[in-house]
Amino acid sequence: MNLARIFRSLRTAGSRKEPAQDGFLDGGRRTGESDNPYLSARRTWNDHAAQAASSRQAWQLLALLSLLVALAAVGGMVHVASQSRFVPYVVEVDTLGQHAAAAPAQLAAAADQRVVRAAVASFVADARLVTPDIALQRKAVYRLYSMLAANDPATAKANEWLNGTDESSPLKRAARETVSTEIISALPQTADTWQVDWTETVRDRQGVLKAPPFRMRALLTVYTVAATPQTTEEQLRNNPLGIYVRDFSWAKQL
Known part of the structure; x- marks a missing residue:
């Protein structure tokens, strides 16, 4: 067996190219293909369609990237436009009207225990007040409701107390007594609950004591709410620190 002849034939076969694999065009057809003009035209059209499709995909990708950049730019502009550019300043003047101090207004700090103590004491005093002065009674009721949220149990209890029987409604009681x-005292029992003790005095419309003064005790559960853009100016005036009563109960001390 002639091995040299076999190796030479294998080398020749490996170096030979298939006509269909040649990438060069010759007169609209690949080198080595048939001279049929229809096949050449089909090959030319296929190459043209492939180039057009590739170009279209490139432009589509570029358009998508441009759209994403535009959306990001618009979103950034909206975010910047939504930021407040006004810095409020507080200017303090003395009794002569002269400038004493000025500084940017800061957010209100969380209410400390002294403020909460005063708030719960005021809540109890307004809820129990009975006076023949209608304007004063109305102010007390408004202050009371400024510390009540619509969905809290304390609101339902306050409605029952203020609009209830002749023995509880302050407007009805004011016709015969004050x-x-x-x-x-107002002492914290937990982080949210306060105990308020007070003495209550009932007099008739002539100022005569109807009964000796008696002790009362209440438990109030309170919480604070920070101001939001939805907070109205009236709410800020009536309850600037956002102290609300979630629930309360009171009873006479024996």
């Missing part, structure tokens, strides 16, 4: 309160 009630004054003297706050004795």
